[in-house]
Amino acid sequence: MNQYPPIAEHGMVGDLQTAALVSSGGTVDWWCTPRFDSPSVFASLLDSERGGHCRLAAEQADGNGMTVRQLYLSDTAVLVTRFMGPGGVGEVADFMEPADSPTPTDRHRLVRIARVVRGSLSFAFDCRPRFDYGRASHTLTRGDDHFAVFHGPGTDLQVQSTTGVALRADGDDLTARFALDAGEVAAIVLTSTASGGAAPAPPTLDGIAQALEACRVFWHSWLRSCTYRGRWQDVVNRSAITLKLLTYAPTGAPVAAATMGLPEQVGGERNWDYRYTWIRDASLSVRALIDLGFESEATAFRRWLRDRIEAGGTASGDPLQIMYRVDGDPHLAEENLDHLEGYMGSRPVRAGNGAADQLQLDIYGEASDALVVSGDMGAIRGWKSLRGVLDWLTDHWDRPDEGIWETRGGRQNFTYSRLMTWVAFQRGVHAATVFSRPADIARWTEARDAVFQQIIEQGWHEKRQAFVQHFDTDVLDASLLLMPRVGFLAPRDPDWLSTLDAMDEELVSDSLVYRYDPAASPDGLRGSEGTFNLCSFLYVEALARAGRLTQARYAFDKMLTYANHVGLFAEEIGPSGEQLGNFPQAFTHLALITAAMALDEQLGKAEAGPEHGAGRRPTTRYRYRYTVPTETGTGRGDTGG
Numbered sequence: 001m002n003q004y005p006p007i008a009e010h011g012m013v014g015d016l017q018t019a020a021l022v023s024s025g026g027t028v029d030w031w032c033t034p035r036f037d038s039p040s041v042f043a044s045l046l047d048s049e050r051g052g053h054c055r056l057a058a059e060q061a062d063g064n065g066m067t068v069r070q071l072y073l074s075d076t077a078v079l080v081t082r083f084m085g086p087g088g089v090g091e092v093a094d095f096m097e098p099a100d101s102p103t104p105t106d107r108h109r110l111v112r113i114a115r116v117v118r119g120s121l122s123f124a125f126d127c128r129p130r131f132d133y134g135r136a137s138h139t140l141t142r143g144d145d146h147f148a149v150f151h152g153p154g155t156d157l158q159v160q161s162t163t164g165v166a167l168r169a170d171g172d173d174l175t176a177r178f179a180l181d182a183g184e185v186a187a188i189v190l191t192s193t194a195s196g197g198a199a200p201a202p203p204t205l206d207g208i209a210q211a212l213e214a215c216r217v218f219w220h221s222w223l224r225s226c227t228y229r230g231r232w233q234d235v236v237n238r239s240a241i242t243l244k245l246l247t248y249a250p251t252g253a254p255v256a257a258a259t260m261g262l263p264e265q266v267g268g269e270r271n272w273d274y275r276y277t278w279i280r281d282a283s284l285s286v287r288a289l290i291d292l293g294f295e296s297e298a299t300a301f302r303r304w305l306r307d308r309i310e311a312g313g314t315a316s317g318d319p320l321q322i323m324y325r326v327d328g329d330p331h332l333a334e335e336n337l338d339h340l341e342g343y344m345g346s347r348p349v350r351a352g353n354g355a356a357d358q359l360q361l362d363i364y365g366e367a368s369d370a371l372v373v374s375g376d377m378g379a380i381r382g383w384k385s386l387r388g389v390l391d392w393l394t395d396h397w398d399r400p401d402e403g404i405w406e407t408r409g410g411r412q413n414f415t416y417s418r419l420m421t422w423v424a425f426q427r428g429v430h431a432a433t434v435f436s437r438p439a440d441i442a443r444w445t446e447a448r449d450a451v452f453q454q455i456i457e458q459g460w461h462e463k464r465q466a467f468v469q470h471f472d473t474d475v476l477d478a479s480l481l482l483m484p485r486v487g488f489l490a491p492r493d494p495d496w497l498s499t500l501d502a503m504d505e506e507l508v509s510d511s512l513v514y515r516y517d518p519a520a521s522p523d524g525l526r527g528s529e530g531t532f533n534l535c536s537f538l539y540v541e542a543l544a545r546a547g548r549l550t551q552a553r554y555a556f557d558k559m560l561t562y563a564n565h566v567g568l569f570a571e572e573i574g575p576s577g578e579q580l581g582n583f584p585q586a587f588t589h590l591a592l593i594t595a596a597m598a599l600d601e602q603l604g605k606a607e608a609g610p611e612h613g614a615g616r617r618p619t620t621r622y623r624y625r626y627t628v629p630t631e632t633g634t635g636r637g638d639t640g641g
Contacts, residue, residue, distance in 0.1 A: 003048055004344050005029070007262055008564035008579040011070055011079040012242070015096035016249035018108050019258040021045065021583070022094050024070045024565065026057035026081050033155065033192040034106040036248060036255045037275040037325050039132040039351075041157055041192065046261050046349050047340040052130030056112050056188060058083035058090040058121045072566050075237050076219040077245055078212065079566070088119020088182065097211055098218045104250045104327075106194040113208060114178075115185040125165070125176040125188060129157050133337050133351060140172045146202065148174055151195065158191040160203050227293035228593075230600035235560060238567040239589035240292055243285050246586050248326035252300025253277040254285045255326060257571070257582035261337075263346035264529040264572055264581045271346050273353050274571075274582040276332060278323045279305070280404065281587055283366035287373055288590035291597060302371055302382060304328065309385040315357050318396070319389045320367065322360045322406075323353060332356040358402040359411070364393050365420025368427040369486070383437050390428040391440065394447045397421040398454075403470070404479050405515055412470040415459035416479040422451040423486045455488075460495070466502035467495070475520045476506050478513050478535035481542045485594075491545035500542055511555035512562075512573055513539045530572035530580045533562075537591035541598040549606055552599055559592075 009024040018038070020031035029044040029051070043051035058066055067084040078095040093113040099105060114123050131138055131152030138152045145166040150157040161167055165178045165186045178186060187208045191200055219241060228236050247254040260273035286301045313330055314321040324330050334354035342349045371386050397418075400411035425448035432439035458471040469477035480499065484491035507514045512531035536559050543552035562573050569588040571581025 004045065006578060007343070007570050007581075007583050008568075010564070010568070010583065011072065011081075011094075011566045012245060012258055012568065012584055013077055013079050013094050013096050013110070014245040014258070015099045015108055016245065016247060017099050017104065018096075019245055020094075020096070020110055021258065022070075022079055022081065024068055024081065026055055026068075026083075026092050028054040028094075028110070030259055031110070032275065033108050034104070034194075035326055036246075036258065040134075041129045041131060041152070041155070043130065043133055043340070045259070046337075046343055047134060050130060050134040050340060052128055052134060053126070054112075054128070054190065055124065055126045056092050056114060057081075057124060058085070058092075058114075059124050060085050060087060060122075070565055072238070073216060075223050075241070076216050077241055078215055078219075083121065085121070088116055088121045090114065090116040090121040090123070090180065092123075093212070095212060095215050097215055098249075100218070100249050102250050106192070107197060108192045109200075110190040110192075111187065111208060111211060112190070113185060113187045113212070114180060116180040116182050118182050120179060120181045122177065122179045123186070125167075125174070125178075126170075127159055127174040127190070129173075131155060133349075134340060135337075138172060140169060140174070142167070142169060143199075147199065149199075154195055156193050156195055156197055158189075158193065158197070158199060160189045160191070160200070162187045162203055162205055162208070225293050225295075228597065230596060231603070232560075232596045232600075235563070235567055236292070236593055236596050239592045240289065240294070242568060242584050242589045243289060243586055243593075244294075244297070246285075246584075247297065248277075251326055251328065252297065252304045253324070253326045253328070254282045254301070254586055256281045256323075256587065257585045259582045260351060261340075261346070261349040262343055262570070262580070262582045265346075266344050266574075266580070267346055269346075269348065270529060271342065271348065271350060272355075272582070273332075273334070273350050274585070276323045276353060276356075277304075277326055279308075279320055279363040280322070280360075280366045281590075283363075283370035285586050285590045286370055288593040290373055292593065298370075298373075305367055305370060306382045306385045309389060310381075316359065318359070319392055320363055321356055322358055322363055323356050330356070355402075355406040358406055359399075360403060360406070361393075361397060361399075361401045361417040362404055362414075362420035364389060365423035365427075365486070368424040372427045372431045383431075383435075386428060386431070387437070387439050390424060390444055393421060393424055394440075394443055397447065397451060412472065413458070414470045414477075415455060415467055416469075416477060416482075418451055418455050418459060419480070419483060419486065419488055422448055422455065422488060425451065426487070452488075464502055465495075466499040469516055473520075475516055476503055477516045478503060478507055478532065478538065479515070481513075481535060481538035484542060484545055491542065492547060497546060500546060503539070507535075508539065511539070511558045512536050530574040532572055533559075533569050533585070533588035534571075534591045536573075537588065537595040540595040541591075544595070544599045544602040547602070549599075549602055553603070556595060556599055559595075 005023045010021040018033045031042040032038045032040045044053035069082045081092045083090045129150050136153045138150050142148045146161045148159050189203050257274035261271045264270035286298050289297045332353045334352040336348040340349040400413045403414035404416050425444045429444050459467050461468045461474050469475045483489050489496045513535035515532045540556045568584040570579035570583040571585045574580045
């Protein structure tokens with residue numbers, strides 16, 4: 001089996017139309033261009049021999065290892081990999097210039113800057129692209145010692161270097177070896193274009209420095225819109241930047257993650273392509289950005305969502321399907337890339353996503369929430385689109401579906417799907433009333449109340465004293481942690497506290513939360529998975545709003561220890577604390593933001609005292625694992641008030 005870095009040993013750089021992963025050893029082992037969902041140029045993360053990579057790293061002449069550290073320049077997407085050895089200290093800075101424009105481009109520039117700050121170091125550069133997920137051959141055309149072009153099918157990759165870095169052919173690949181003394185700088189620029197794209201002007205160190213400064217200024221300027229001023233400013237900023245990096249600027253559509261094929265269980269088959277826009281994930285991501293004060297992202301996504309409703313074209317004929325390409329294309333045919341080994345032998349590697357045709361009724365709740373959450377309904381077209389969806393939903397909500405987790409084990413009457421259809425009707429009724437919009441409010445209200453009644457009668461399991469995954473099971477489901485946030489139940493409602501207690505006993509492992517128990521509720525797939533980071537942060541939020549502040553803060557602090565060295569999270573955490581699944585994942589980072597904001601809010605109320613709505617001062621009991629004290633008000637039937 002080939003060798004692979006841990007999933008967590010990566011940072012991400014991007015230009016708001018595509019993104020690349022850079023390992024802590026200085027290797028670009030994932031880059032799809034010109035879009036997030038385009039075929040890869042570098043994909044050694046999925047096959048270290050066939051996938052292709054671009055490495056720029058310092059090396060010791062005597063062969064001894066280097067100490068390597070990686071960080072972001074504060075509040076930016078500029079990634080710095082530092083190399084420290086007996087010969088000196090050097091750095092490689094990677095960045096892409098933000099293309100925050102409504103116009104797509106096929107030209108994307110990845111800049112790699114090497115410099116030495118102490119002593120002298122030698123650097124090695126190896127560029128071995130493998131186009132179309134490693135399926136396509138390429139040719140190499142060389143200019144002088146500082147310019148070469150890789151020609152793949154429909155895509156060229158231009159490589160330029162500054163003075164002192166001579167590019168050498170190694171078959172159809174490129175290498176370079178160069179040395180720098182303290183204070184010296186060199187740069188290598190990779191530019192992807194459509195085939196036959198014009199060569200850019202030769203890079204200069206002054207021009208590279210200006211581009212780096214422009215990138216830094218862009219991110220600092222963007223963050224100035226953030227209204228969060230809480231206890232976890234740095235981690236919230238990093239999560240907000242990550243969500244922005246995962247948003248395709250020309251359409252405003254966020255992707256679920258930058259990668260595909262990274263396993264939920266190493267060696268298993270749960271390896272999916274997440275480079276698309278899920279209605280659910282995108283709506284919740286935009287909600288998190290709205291809560292932070294980033295209104296332009298909300299406007300762009302609402303426009304994209306409205307266009308999807310108006311365009312139709314789904315295979316089922318329903319108003320929406322669960323996911324799309326970033327340009328709104330609904331066709332995401334799934335194929336297995338059998339020529340790739342997969343990350344540490346995790347096969348199959350899938351491109352495309354066969355779940356796109358699934359019925360998941362919850363998306364109408366998330367979509368409705370996204371359309372009305374900012375307090376203004378936008379253009380009349382947006383209201384007409386929402387009204388059409390809700391009119392359709394009144395006739396189609398009461399049926400089984402595949403559910404939020406996209407299980408491939410058959411349709412059920414999932415409680416979460418019903419919950420979010422209730423949200424859809426509730427948001428629609430509210431908006432029509434507040435903004436005096438024409439609508440069949442009586443019919444929507446009747447449907448809303450029918451959904452509510454069905455949930456409390458069939459989604460509630462009397463013996464378990466908890467809301468359960470679907471109407472024909474006693475299995476718990478962590479997606480229902482959203483119940484209080486969407487307003488279905490108060491966060492200290494006795495039935496909700498009872499459900500929270502049941503989850504704590506069955507789904508929670510030292511603050512980490514499983515989505516559900518696949519053994520008790522088969523999902524049609526072999527193998528197991530780790531705990532789900534989204535759910536772990538939703539658990540923190542639910543604890544905070546339930547008044548269990550000590551437990552919530554302890555769980556949040558522990559969750560932050562699972563972040564990687566630059567503050568990024570994948571989808572899941574494995575049994576040894578390793579990150580699993582696609583990386584970085586938007587779901588995780590949006591949930592981190594909402595958990596931090598909820599915890600800040602509740603801690604602030606507690607510190608302000610009862611006169612500010614905090615209620616009684618919390619006392620402690622020794623119920624939580626490792627005898628860490630938590631608040632009272634956690635028993636069934638206790639409202640915590």
